[in-house]
Amino acid sequence: MAGEGESTAAASASELARALASRPRHKQERVCVVCGKTFQGTAKAKYCSRAHASQAFYQRHKETAPNDG
Numbered sequence: 001m002a003g004e005g006e007s008t009a010a011a012s013a014s015e016l017a018r019a020l021a022s023r024p025r026h027k028q029e030r031v032c033v034v035c036g037k038t039f040q041g042t043a044k045a046k047y048c049s050r051a052h053a054s055q056a057f058y059q060r061h062k063e064t065a066p067n068d069g
């Protein structure tokens with residue numbers, strides 16, 4: 001059956017997608033907009049860590065920031 005061939009192709013395509021996703025993409029030296037520290041990240045990366053990403057987010061949206069100070 002041709003169907004079996006297709007399902008095998010789909011499986012390997014999915015594996016390829018996973019491999020590409022886990023593979024480090026074109027990292028370069030970036031500067032964190034929160035702390036100014038340099039770090040290795042993608043061209044789109046703006047923050048050295050998730051903590052600084054959320055910190056920047058809350059600074060931009062102070063009205064909705066949780067008051068757990």
Ligand SMILES: [Zn+2]
Pocket residue numbers: 032033034035036037047048049052
């Ligand atoms: Zn930072």
